[in-house]
Amino acid sequence: MKIIILGAGQVGGTLATYLVNEENDVTVVDSDPARLSELQNRLDIGTVVGSGSYPNVLRQAGAETADMLVAVTSSDEINIVACQVSYTLFRTPVKIARIRSRHYQAYKELFADEAMPVDIWISPEGLVTNYLKKLIDMPGALQVLDFAGGKVQIVSVKPNLDGELVGKTIKTLRGELPGIDARVVAIFRGNHLLPLTGKTLIQPGDEVFYVTATAGVSKVMAGMGRGNQSNKRVMIAGGGNIGTSLAKAIEDSYNVRLIESEAKRAQHLIEELNNTTILVGDVADRSLLSNENIEYTDVFVAVTNNDETNVMACLQAKRMGARTAIALVAKTAYVELLETSSEIDIVIAPQTITISGILKLLRRGDIVNVHALRHGAAEAIEVIAHGDSETSKVVGREIGELDLPPGTQMGAILRGEEVIIPHRDTPIASEDHVVIFLADKKHIPKVERLFQVGPAFI
16 A cells, blocks of 8 residues: 655654555655654655645655555644645545544544545544553453454453462363353463463463453453452543543542642643542652552553653652552653563553554455554454355354464454354354454464455455
8 A cells, every 4th residue: 555644753653664564655744854864764665854734745745646644743733634635636545634632523523525534533642541441440451452342352461370370271261260251362471472272371470362252351360360459549640631531531430649740730630620639749759659648559650741751650659559550651662671671560652552543444354453462563453254155265164274374363253242252163154253363463464365255255
């Protein structure tokens, strides 16, 4: 595909890396030549210096023949105008815009060809808020990913020594959890992906990815030694868009305290939030954290717009007794470094969450959901099987008969309203929603080809 990306920041740069690695023709537009030069030094991309909303800049970037425009600059207005220009002058087939302001998001009817021709708009703050809420709602989970309209989840967890599943083989999973059908789809020991067989052991400290019907997730968490605690007290560091929306999303279910450094902003938050205690001060101030009984805090979430502040605040909170510390960190180098540290429990890269919302539009076949995992190295997808035994390579065939790439697992099937955890002898039916885990996303094209129907399918 020929794709134009507007904005060479964290999201735009990370997205360009994904797309180039998948052999797309990518051009990045930004008003900062230094950013573009840095990207071009490490990626095989085209670059154009200028404002992405200007017709001549879009034309120079190849908008006349582009398949997709992804506008992810820091300005909602530039993103919207760029989509309008691209539609009006160049009839670009797919136009995606990052929209951050809630004032725009509140009026979904704005985004249509007869108004603002944005085919899909993405709110990074909204996506990150939902992601954080799931982690708070499920103590002990490292990632919680929804599929099949929320009926199926893939969860990442590091087992505790006292879990009844720990030290046992994955083939015993069903026997140890009667009434729960679940499947381990990947185990990473350090950075090493283990080959999965029935004899593979679950060990403390492993990163285990499992899939099950959403109703069974908590019982599997308990089996991993992560189900004996609940979250009640949450402290949020940072009263920006993400901190505010997270507080609003959870304040009726948890005891929430929010620290904001600017008094004027704090006053605004007092008026906007109903059930959240607002504190004014430095998010890493020991005396403030001590006065607020940080040692009794279940989850400390640092979501300021500064990576270093988030890291320092989490380190301080964790050392003073907070049970779980979650840091929002945009810089890839920081994320990779911090994930090897045991002091911060969860490090979240917002650009990876945002990009997951875009990737499903780039996949071939009827792929309806995509989640990037492990900084984009792995991927989980939901794909719909179409056709019949004559036109499809999967419909009517058992899982064990399929030529799946290494590290690829069929995790779950949604058939109508029924969630099926498949085994080798489980056949795939037409219109099944199949949830697939790929430990290495380079195998995506092979899986896409596997699910594509033949020319006889109508």
